[in-house]
Amino acid sequence: MSLEEFKNRNVGEQSYKMLDLKHTPKSSMGKFGQVVERTVKGELFVGLWVTLREMGNALFKDNMHTIKYPLEKLPISPRYRAIHDMLRLLESGHYRCIGCGLCEKICISDCIKMDTRYDENQRKEVSEYTINFGRCIFCGYCAEVCPELAIVHGGRYETASEQRASFSLFEDMLTPIDALKQQKEYDGFGAVSPNADDNIKQTPLAY
Amino acid sequence: MTAKKIDTNNITLTIDGKNCQGSKGDTILTIARANDIYIPTMCYLTKVEPIASCRMCVVNVEGVDGMILSCQEKAVDGAVVTTSNDAIDKQRQSIMKLYDVNHPLECGVCDKSGECDLQNKTMEFDVDQQSFTTRDQHRPVQNWGFISYDPALCIMCEKCVHVCTQIVGDDVLAISAGGYNSTIINTKQDEQCSNCGECMSVCPVGALVSTDFKYSSNAWELEKIPASCSHCSATCQMSYEIKDTAIGNRQKKIYRVTNNYEFSSLCGAGRFGFDYANESVGKDSEAFTRAVEAVKKAESINFTATITNEEAMILQSIKQKYQTKLICNEARGYQKFLEAFCSMTGKSLYSGNLKNLSTSRGIIVFGTRINDDNPMVKYHITMASRRERARVAYMHPIEDASIQSIVTQFIKYEVGSEEGVAALLAHTLLDSQKPTKAVQAYLDDLDIGNLSAESNIGEEELDALLHSFDKKRGFTLVVGADIYTHPKAENIAKLLGLIEAYSDFEVLLVPPATNALGVALLCDLDDDAQGYSVGYNAKANFVLSALGDGDLDMPALNQQEGSFTSLDKRVVPTNAGLSYGGYILNDIANALGIHTINTIDYTVKLPIEKGYQSIEFDDLPDYYNSIGEEHRGYLLKQSRYKKDGKLDEVSTLPTYDGSVVYHCNTNNQFSTFTNSCEQLQTEALLRGSAQFASITKLQDGAKIKFELDGVLYERVFMIDTSMKGTVAINPSFDMGLSSSTVSSYRFSQPKLETMDS
Numbered sequence: 001m002s003l004e005e006f007k008n009r010n011v012g013e014q015s016y017k018m019l020d021l022k023h024t025p026k027s028s029m030g031k032f033g034q035v036v037e038r039t040v041k042g043e044l045f046v047g048l049w050v051t052l053r054e055m056g057n058a059l060f061k062d063n064m065h066t067i068k069y070p071l072e073k074l075p076i077s078p079r080y081r082a083i084h085d086m087l088r089l090l091e092s093g094h095y096r097c098i099g100c101g102l103c104e105k106i107c108i109s110d111c112i113k114m115d116t117r118y119d120e121n122q123r124k125e126v127s128e129y130t131i132n133f134g135r136c137i138f139c140g141y142c143a144e145v146c147p148e149l150a151i152v153h154g155g156r157y158e159t160a161s162e163q164r165a166s167f168s169l170f171e172d173m174l175t176p177i178d179a180l181k182q183q184k185e186y187d188g189f190g191a192v193s194p195n196a197d198d199n200i201k202q203t204p205l206a207y
Numbered sequence: 208m209t210a211k212k213i214d215t216n217n218i219t220l221t222i223d224g225k226n227c228q229g230s231k232g233d234t235i236l237t238i239a240r241a242n243d244i245y246i247p248t249m250c251y252l253t254k255v256e257p258i259a260s261c262r263m264c265v266v267n268v269e270g271v272d273g274m275i276l277s278c279q280e281k282a283v284d285g286a287v288v289t290t291s292n293d294a295i296d297k298q299r300q301s302i303m304k305l306y307d308v309n310h311p312l313e314c315g316v317c318d319k320s321g322e323c324d325l326q327n328k329t330m331e332f333d334v335d336q337q338s339f340t341t342r343d344q345h346r347p348v349q350n351w352g353f354i355s356y357d358p359a360l361c362i363m364c365e366k367c368v369h370v371c372t373q374i375v376g377d378d379v380l381a382i383s384a385g386g387y388n389s390t391i392i393n394t395k396q397d398e399q400c401s402n403c404g405e406c407m408s409v410c411p412v413g414a415l416v417s418t419d420f421k422y423s424s425n426a427w428e429l430e431k432i433p434a435s436c437s438h439c440s441a442t443c444q445m446s447y448e449i450k451d452t453a454i455g456n457r458q459k460k461i462y463r464v465t466n467n468y469e470f471s472s473l474c475g476a477g478r479f480g481f482d483y484a485n486e487s488v489g490k491d492s493e494a495f496t497r498a499v500e501a502v503k504k505a506e507s508i509n510f511t512a513t514i515t516n517e518e519a520m521i522l523q524s525i526k527q528k529y530q531t532k533l534i535c536n537e538a539r540g541y542q543k544f545l546e547a548f549c550s551m552t553g554k555s556l557y558s559g560n561l562k563n564l565s566t567s568r569g570i571i572v573f574g575t576r577i578n579d580d581n582p583m584v585k586y587h588i589t590m591a592s593r594r595e596r597a598r599v600a601y602m603h604p605i606e607d608a609s610i611q612s613i614v615t616q617f618i619k620y621e622v623g624s625e626e627g628v629a630a631l632l633a634h635t636l637l638d639s640q641k642p643t644k645a646v647q648a649y650l651d652d653l654d655i656g657n658l659s660a661e662s663n664i665g666e667e668e669l670d671a672l673l674h675s676f677d678k679k680r681g682f683t684l685v686v687g688a689d690i691y692t693h694p695k696a697e698n699i700a701k702l703l704g705l706i707e708a709y710s711d712f713e714v715l716l717v718p719p720a721t722n723a724l725g726v727a728l729l730c731d732l733d734d735d736a737q738g739y740s741v742g743y744n745a746k747a748n749f750v751l752s753a754l755g756d757g758d759l760d761m762p763a764l765n766q767q768e769g770s771f772t773s774l775d776k777r778v779v780p781t782n783a784g785l786s787y788g789g790y791i792l793n794d795i796a797n798a799l800g801i802h803t804i805n806t807i808d809y810t811v812k813l814p815i816e817k818g819y820q821s822i823e824f825d826d827l828p829d830y831y832n833s834i835g836e837e838h839r840g841y842l843l844k845q846s847r848y849k850k851d852g853k854l855d856e857v858s859t860l861p862t863y864d865g866s867v868v869y870h871c872n873t874n875n876q877f878s879t880f881t882n883s884c885e886q887l888q889t890e891a892l893l894r895g896s897a898q899f900a901s902i903t904k905l906q907d908g909a910k911i912k913f914e915l916d917g918v919l920y921e922r923v924f925m926i927d928t929s930m931k932g933t934v935a936i937n938p939s940f941d942m943g944l945s946s947s948t949v950s951s952y953r954f955s956q957p958k959l960e961t962m963d964s
Contacts, residue, residue, distance in 0.1 A: 100315030101425040113454050116422050122348055124316040124422040128454045147315055201336065 076155050078188040081138045084131060085154035085186070086174040093180055096150035099126040103142035103151055111135035112142060129170035133159055143190035152186040218284035223291070235277035235288055236264055241834045246290050247299060247331065249306070249324060250364035251278045252409055253469050253835050255373045256594065258365050263302055263328075266290050274298065296332070303332040306362050309343045310412075317360070317413040321426040324411030325362060341387055351393050353402045353479060353886065354415055358390045361414035367391060367406030374472055375405050376589030376613050391415075399609070401582070401874050404478040408468040419479070419886055420463045424450055429462055433829050435771055435781040435839075436464075436477035437513065437764035438877045440718035441561070441583035442773040444471045444831070444839055447481060447765060447784030458486070461765065461784050470835035474582035475875040480884040481765060481784070485753045488760040488789035495790045498741075498759040499798040501749035506738030507532035509745040511947040512720035513878060515769030516778065516819075517809040519722065519729040521796045522743070528801060532733040536950035537720040539734065540691035542727035545716060547697040550852030551704025555818060556845050558707060559683050559715030560775045565590040568679035571600045571672075571712075573632070573703075574625055575687020576936075578609045579874050581717050581774070584685060589613050591683075598675040602628060603689075604954070605869060605936070608929040616672060622863040622934065622954045624662035626695040629702040630857045631658050632684075635669045642709040649854050661860040682712040688719035692952045698855045705854075718774050720878075721764075725772030728817045728843075743792070745947040751792070754879060754943060762787035763880065768807050770827065770840060778819060778840040780827040818843035863956060866903045867934045868893070870915070870953045876940040891942075893922040895935030900926050902933055903959055913957035918945045921962065 025031045057063040067074060076082075088095050099116040111132040119125035143152050154173075175183045185191075193199070216230050222244050229238035234257065239246050249261035257279035265274035269287035274295065277288075289295070307329055314320045346358040363382070368391060371380040379400040383392045391414075393400070407415040429448035436443045445466040452460040461481045466473045502508070508522060508531050526533050549555055564570065565587040578585045591597035592613040601607070601614040604622045611617075620628045634650050642650070659666050676682065684706060690699050707714040718724040726732070740747035743761065750757035753764070766787040770778050793806040803809060810827070813819035820841050828838045872878075873889065881887050893911065895903075905911065907926040912919060920937065930936075934954070939946040 098315050099422070100320075101428065102315070105425075105427065113451075115453050116424070118418075118422040130454055 070158075076157070078186070080155055080157070081140045081143075081153040081189055082155050082157035083133065083153075083159060083168055084143070084173050085152050086129075086170060087150055087152060087183060087186065088175045088177070088180055090180065090183065093177055095126070095174055096148045097126050097129065098148055098150070099124045100147065102145045102147065106141045106145045108139060108141065109135045109137050126170070131168060131173075133161075133168055140189045143188075146190065149186060149191065152191070153189055218282060220282050220284065220286040220288060222288040229282055231281075231284075233282055235266060235268075235275070235280050235282045235286075237834060238282050239277065239288075239290065243833065244290060246277055247328060248278060249302075249328060249362070249411065250366060252366045252369065254472070255366070255369040258369055260363065260365050261302065263299055265295055265298055267292065267295065300332040300334065303328055303334045304338065307334050307337060308340060309337075310362070311359050313360075316422065318416045318421060319410075319413035319426070323413065344388070346390070349393070350418060351400070353404060353418060353475070354407050355418045355421065356391065356393070357414050357416075360412050361391060362412055363389050363391075364411055366409040366411065367415055370405045370409050370472070373593045374586050374590060375401065375403055376585065376592070376610070377401055377403075378612060380406055401578075401609070402475040402479070403473070403582070403875075404475060405468075405472055408466060408473070408478070417463060417479075424462050431465070432782050432784045433780075434765070434784060435773075435779045436473065437721055437771070437781065438476045438480060438881055439474075439581055439583070440721055440723060440774040441581060442721065442771040442777075442779050442781075443473050443477055443583060444779075444829075444837075445473055445477055449784060459785055467831050470831045470837075472583070472586055474586070476582075476877055476881045476887065479886040480875070480881040482885055483763050483880040483883045484766050484785045485755050485760055485763045485787070485789075486785070488755075488762075488787065490789055491759070494759045495794070495798075498749065498751060498790070499795055501739075501741050501758075502531075502795055502799060503529065504739055505529075505531055505741040505749070507534050507733070507736040507740045508743065509534045509536075509736060509740055509747045509947070510743035511535065511745055511878075512537040512718075512723040512726045513744065513764065513880065514722055514726070515764070515767060515781070515806070516722065516725045516729060516772055516813055517769040517806045518743075518767075518792050519726050520809040520812065521792050521801070521806070523730045524796060524801045525799065526731060528799065532736060533730050534734075534736045534740075535726050535730065535732050536947060538718075538723040538726035538730070539732045540696060540950070541716070541719055541723045542732055544691045544696050544700045545724075545727055547700035547852060548704045548707070548714075548716065549848040550850065551701045551854075552708045553848055553850035554845050555848045556776055556843060557714045557716045558845075559685070559713040561587045561715075562775075563681070563713055564588065564683045564685070564715060566595060567591045567681040567683040567713075568595050568597050569676040569682040570597050570685065571602060571632070571683075572685045573602045573628070573687070574689035574693075575685065575717060576603060576605065576607055576869075576871050577601075577685065577687060577717075578607055579871055580687055580719075582874065584715070584717055584774070585610060585613075588685070595681070598679070600672050600675075602632075604867075604932070605934050606931055609874070616668070616675065618664055618668050618672070619932075620662045620664050621860070622867050623693075623861040623952075625690055625693050626699050626702075626857055627658040627662040627860045628664060629690075629699040631655065631662065631664060631669060633702045633705045635673055636706050636710045636712060638673065640709045640711075642705065646705060646709065646854075653857065658857065658860075680711075682710075684712045684714045685717060686714060687717045689953050691719055692950065694861075694952060695855075695858065698857070701852045701854050704852060715774070722771045724774065724776070725770075725778075728772065728819075729814065742944065744944065746944045750944060751795075752944065754883065756943065760789045762789070762791055767791070768824065770810055770813075770824065772843065776818075776843040776845075777837075778813070778827070778843065780824060780829050780840055816846075818846060820844070863954060865933065865956065866895075866899055866959070867954050867956055868913070868915070868937045868959075869934050870939060870949055870955070871936050872938045872940045873936075876938060878940055879943050879946050882940040891922065891938045891940060892925045893920075893935050893937050894925050894927040894930065896930040896932055897926055897928070898931065899933050899935045900924070905959070905961070910962040911959045912962050913959050915955055915957050916948050916951055918942060918948050 025034050104112045113130050115128040117127045222239050227238050227242040246264050248264045250258045259279050264277045266277045267289040268275050349356045368380045372378050379395050381394050383390050429450050431446040433446050436445050445464050447461045448463050449459045452458050464478050464481045598615045600616040602618040706712050742750045751759050751761045753761040765784040768783050770780050807824035810824035827840045830838050905924045909924045912921045
């Protein structure tokens with residue numbers, strides 16, 4: 001696409017199909033004729049039949065065009081940026097977050113906050129972690145900057161709540177330990193690229 | 208050609224095409240920095256001798272083959288220096304590559320991340336991959352109490368070892384050399400380390416970190432509040448670093464204290480004693496009304512010298528309005544001492560300061576257990592000892608094992624004989640000088656033999672002292688708190704004044720408490736309290752207390768802005784690290800009709816006749832320049848003083864036979880405030896030698912009680928094997944409001960009663 005084409009905002013020029021709409025009658029006789037025609041022709045029943053047919057399909061043939069939200073939900077793209085997930089290490093089950101604070105620092109709406117401490121195993125432990133989803137704009141920077149792929153965006157997009165406090169906590173976002181086997185490696189925003197292995201440079205550490 | 212007269216001290220050289228001035232003896236690096244020319248370094252630390260382990264500071268000098276280490280090479284007049292070209296940059300990049308070999312990639316959790324020299328220089332020299340390696344080894348983290356050491360992160364720059372030996376003088380850290388296996392080792396573990404944290408502050412990477420702070424916050428999240436340390440009279444430069452306490456608690460908390468480690472130092476109390484704020488205080492208006500009434504009817508106000516200059520001014524204003532007596536035991540003795548001292552010297556202040564102390568070649572310490580009384584003075588003596596090979600004579604009744612590595616001559620005198628010692632000192636040091644006839648006559652009249660016998664200082668010791676100072680330049684006499692409270696303090700002050708006036712010695716009168724000098728200059732203090740009293744951090748009928756145990760809460764010094772007058776005779780600003788919600792002293796003054804909006808409005812009103820300057824608090828500078836010149840506040844102006852002092856006869860020296868108790872806080876403890884800090888909390892013990900134990904018939908661990916200045920002490924007795932003699936040491940940092948009551952001579956002979964356990 002050249003720049004010229006890109007700049008052409010004249011949508012009418014493109015290959016749209018125009019509907020054959022009749023002219024609006026002008027005379028009062030013409031208007032009367034249109035009313036009589038629409039009344040007698042039974043167009044209404046055409047529409048009603050379509051509805052009835054689809055209802056029949058849905059009820060008896062289990063062929064439905066809509067989904068039963070909220071009982072059913074459409075699958076969404078892995079790149080969708082909804083409420084964050086906190087992933088765990090698959091081997092040890094320990095959460096991946098190392099408490100580096102980069103997500104907290106990069107967050108442009110300043111909604112991430114974490115407390116860290118020195119734990120018994122001489123490691124940095126995240127003692128508390130919150131995201132204020134009343135402020136979060138789901139920009140995805142946190143997931144992108146995370147060096148451990150610990151914080152990622154999940155697909156939970158229903159974020160209505162009565163109180164900000166009940167939006168989400170670290171524990172809510174963290175993969176439940178009993179569901180560790182179901183944890184899928186994230187392939188959305190900020191994830192390693194599929195050809196990441198090819199891009200790795202060998203360091204001399206592999207002696 | 209006309210012969211120009213060249214100032215031999217000034218040299219000019221060209222660095223990167225820029226004409227730079229310097230003085231003879233300066234290194235190329237110093238001159239470059241003074242002229243804002245950047246030369247990268249990894250191991251260079253201004254306050255110690257060049258370490259020269261990193262070789263990052265290499266430069267080219269025209270006409271000299273190869274590269275030259277600018278950190279240790281003295282500049283030559285007329286030299287042409289290039290700080291950067293392809294060869295040099297390549298050299299620097301290879302150095303960074305070597306530093307980065309196997310450096311653990313744990314920046315994500317490392318405390319130093321964000322303020323790490325290695326990170327910065329790695330970026331600066333564009334090292335983005337590791338091209339060679341060595342076999343790594345298991346090097347576990349070592350916990351050294353206040354500090355923990357991670358050898359895997361250590362880059363062996365040796366800064367820590369150099370501050371430990373050249374500044375602190377503890378000689379705790381050493382290098383275990385072994386190529387790639389080299390590490391820093393703690394040679395003495397806990398016993399000799401004064402836990403000052405200096406090593407940690409100079410560490411360019413995350414190898415030495417505070418155990419308490421570790422992993423609690425990233426460097427960039429902390430807000431720096433510039434301040435001055437409030438624990439002792441050195442009032443060192445430092446910054447409080449604050450952040451929200453926790454996610455659920457938005458109250459700010461001090462996470463750590465940092466300082467400008469390139470040029471200044473801190474002791475352990477300053478660095479680890481920061482959490483003494485009087486927190487969660489609200490405005491209790493009833494208590495406030497009672498406080499205002501109490502101050503109105505008070506006949507005397509007791510206070511400690513741990514206050515700001517501005518508060519001292521407020522108290523002085525209250526005195527002027529209500530004729531209240533101002534009682535400050537800590538500062539009163541010092542004030543009288545200073546007055547008597549100045550009446551002999553004819554100048555309004557003493558002449559010594561820390562910088563001159565650190566470059567002195569001959570130092571006498573008299574009447575103070577200096578390592579415990581004022582560690583910063585001890586650090587400066589160490590600097591003189593290590594760099595200038597200064598002769599250090601330590602004159603005290605108790606030998607101090609912690610400073611034996613810097614003391615060249617220990618002169619022990621009898622408890623109580625300070626007046627005689629001062630006379631002997633004056634006699635010895637003025638021997639070859641030319642004082643006035645009256646003074647000479649006075650000195651000639653002294654019964655040296657008798658004084659020497661009574662104070663137990665041999666004449667040969669003094670001869671040796673004088674002999675050791677032969678052919679040296681730069682002398683400082685450090686005088687401490689033992690003398691200010693001595694019954695004959697005024698005459699001692701005059702004798703020491705003679706030394707300042709007629710010898711090469713600069714005298715440094717170490718103030719006994721944080722702002723004792725400020726209080727001494729700003730307040731008209733009274734000797735004895737009478738009637739109804741109000742106490743500010745001191746015991747009284749109505750107590751205003753920053754410790755949270757009084758009748759009205761007051762802000763602690765890390766919650767106040769204001770200024771201190773330091774032992775360097777410098778007025779230094781300090782800012783509030785934490786906010787304070789209650790009433791302050793200025794509110795009381797306002798309620799009494801002494802109107803000022805803010806406490807710091809008094810800064811500009813500090814009396815000019817006392818040497819202060821009329822500068823607004825917000826205009827006080829607070830920084831070090833690129834070569835470490837101190838621009839904090841301003842120096843007090845020395846003025847003339849009426850030279851009307853008359854020397855008294857040295858009276859018969861008092862004798863203290865048997866067991867004696869010496870009032871002295873332990874290292875890293877100055878007051879109740881330091882003891883309320885979580886990291887510094889220690890048990891107050893009466894420490895004495897085995898000899899003391901045998902005289903008093905006390906067992907190790909015996910519980911005893913005794914009374915001093917009306918304060919009842921209950922102590923556990925501990926035999927300290929490093930001590931000798933019959934003097935035991937009794938601290939007062941755990942005594943709360945009573946600790947300021949100690950007003951008499953530091954040596955005393957209380958009746959020790961054993962308590963039933």
